[in-house]
Structures are given as structure tokens and as C-alpha cells.
Amino acid sequence: MSLLAFGQTGQVAKELARLGVQTVGRAEADLSDPQACADFIAATDANAIINAAAYTAVDRAETEEALAQTVNGDAPGAIALACAAKGIPLVHISTDYVFNGAGQAPFAPDHPTAPLGVYGRTKLAGEDAVRASGAAHAILRTSWVFSAHGANFVKTMLRLGAERDALTVVADQIGGPTSARAIAMACVTMAKALQSDHSKSGTYHFSGAPDVSWAEFARVIFKEAGLSVLVTDIPSSDYPTPAKRPLNSRLDCAATSAGFGIARPDWRAGLRDVLAEIQKP
Numbered sequence: 001m002s003l004l005a006f007g008q009t010g011q012v013a014k015e016l017a018r019l020g021v022q023t024v025g026r027a028e029a030d031l032s033d034p035q036a037c038a039d040f041i042a043a044t045d046a047n048a049i050i051n052a053a054a055y056t057a058v059d060r061a062e063t064e065e066a067l068a069q070t071v072n073g074d075a076p077g078a079i080a081l082a083c084a085a086k087g088i089p090l091v092h093i094s095t096d097y098v099f100n101g102a103g104q105a106p107f108a109p110d111h112p113t114a115p116l117g118v119y120g121r122t123k124l125a126g127e128d129a130v131r132a133s134g135a136a137h138a139i140l141r142t143s144w145v146f147s148a149h150g151a152n153f154v155k156t157m158l159r160l161g162a163e164r165d166a167l168t169v170v171a172d173q174i175g176g177p178t179s180a181r182a183i184a185m186a187c188v189t190m191a192k193a194l195q196s197d198h199s200k201s202g203t204y205h206f207s208g209a210p211d212v213s214w215a216e217f218a219r220v221i222f223k224e225a226g227l228s229v230l231v232t233d234i235p236s237s238d239y240p241t242p243a244k245r246p247l248n249s250r251l252d253c254a255a256t257s258a259g260f261g262i263a264r265p266d267w268r269a270g271l272r273d274v275l276a277e278i279q280k281p
Ligand SMILES: NC(=O)C1=CN([C@@H]2O[C@H](COP(=O)(O)OP(=O)(O)OC[C@H]3O[C@@H](n4cnc5c(N)ncnc54)[C@H](OP(=O)(O)O)[C@@H]3O)[C@@H](O)[C@H]2O)C=CC1
Pocket: 007, 008, 009, 010, 011, 012, 013, 025, 026, 029, 030, 031, 032, 051, 052, 053, 054, 055, 056, 071, 093, 094, 095, 096, 123, 142, 143, 144, 145, 146, 150, 151, 180
């Protein structure tokens, strides 16, 4: 089967390319031009599509809503309609930020959504458009993505940890860090399964285990990287940002395991792989 992924430079897209997936970048298909994305699908001979491109700057989105909506909301809709027209499945990646983060329990895929900011709201619009398109689809919500490439919390911590010996990090936001490699593997498995069984269409969750706070994640990053940095827990109220983040980002991944045989990956193993890749001479 031949897979085509939107996104080329991103964390997940780079890992998809490593798995042999053909990736298409901004120059060939710009998601700010949804029709161009649809045209690209009409012309491709791929028999399943993965959308790994998105507007992911959570704080910047607060002041760039129109662009975030086009890229995260409208383009996935156009992509999904083009997939429906060809009868090929779409795996579309979404986020824990579609939830409001209330409570302590892991969110099931059918739990009511209530995004706290523009990024989450526009990603939810993309989900809704994919669900309405009639395409065979899997919407894969993941969280706290890290890899050796691009911008992510692991790389931010390594950069700050090289400059300082103490940091304050929020300890009241809890979620599952997820390696981009594991997400790419899940996307490929799901695309293949959907191709032979359209009835698997639906919304699924996939995040690394165990759930932790950002502060605890930071401590493990420094320990594994051999850096001596003191991490002090702070509440989110002591780290003001333009966009509000959910406190509870726990995702109930049971349906992904039952439907596709994909278990939650241990992020600590994924972290060791990523650190080894970053530190490789
Ligand atoms: N990062 C995270 O922590 C999380 C991400 N997700 C979701 O996972 C998916 C993959 O995220 P991730 O790999 O981290 O993303 P990155 O931020 O690493 O990369 C985003 C990708 O989208 C591309 N892109 C952005 N705007 C456009 C555009 N207008 N036209 C074409 N391409 C564009 C970027 O290309 P370019 O380099 O040209 O800008 C880049 O390849 C996304 O759907 C995201 O919402 C979900 C949960 C957590």
C-alpha cells in the first residue's frame, strides 16, 4: 500500500518519512490553501492519506486565529472530502487540547469537548470536518509530542538546562508525553487497518504512559540527559501564558488498543532513544 502524509518538516512527519511514507511539504501543498491540498489528493496515486501538518504554536494561535482556523480546521475538511471522493482512508492527528482538562479521570474519545484556546478550538473544527466528510477516517488524538527534531518540551528543557542550574516548571498539568516515532507507527498501522476495514472509522486516543506532570517530565529529562538541574514545582498560575492549557490531559487509550492492537508506549524508553539521537556525535 502507498501512503502519503501532509507535513514534511514536523516531528511526526519526519518519523513517518523514516518509516517509508511519502511526505508532502508546504511548497507542494500549503494548508493555508485548502483547495490546493484537495487538488494534491485528486492527483496522487496513494491509497491512504495521513495528515501530520498543523498550526501548532499554541500561544501564537491566540493572535492568529484566522490562519490557525484555515490550517487546522478548513484544510483537514478539504483533505477529508478529497479522500471521500476517491474512496481512500484518512488518518488525521489531533490533540488533548480539545478538552477543558477538568477532573482527574482520563478522557474517553466520546467525552464532550470544550477547548480552552484557539489552537484547541481550531483542531476541534478540523476533527468535526473530517467526521462530516464521509471519508473512512481515524482521528488520532495524542499529546505532549517529543522527538529529536523540531520544537518540543524535551529540546526546550535541554536548551534551558545547559544555561541554568534551576528551573520552575508547572506541576498541575498532567498528561502523557508521546514520542513522534510511536505516533508515526500508530498512524501507519491505523491507515492499513482502515484500508481493509472502513468500519474502524472513529476517534481514538494515543498517548505515552505513565501520565506525569510537566515538572516530573522535566526531572526525568535532566536525569536521563545527565544534567544537574533543580526543578521546582509551580502551579500554572505562576507561569502565565497567552493560551490557557488543560490541567488534566490524561487520555483513555483503551479503544485504540482494542481496535488496532496498539498499546500505550512507555515514554521513558522513547525519551532514551530521542536523547541518544540528539547526543549522537
Ligand atoms: N506538538 C505537540 O506537542 C502535539 C501535536 N499534536 C498534533 O500532532 C500533529 C503533528 O504535530 P507535530 O509533528 O508536533 O507538528 P510540528 O509543529 O513539529 O510540525 C508542524 C508541521 O505542519 C506543517 N505546517 C504548518 N503549517 C502549514 C501550512 N500552512 N502548510 C503546510 N504545512 C504546514 C509544518 O511545516 P513548516 O515547517 O513548513 O511550517 C510542519 O511540517 C499535528 O496535528 C498536531 O496538532 C497533538 C498533540 C501534541
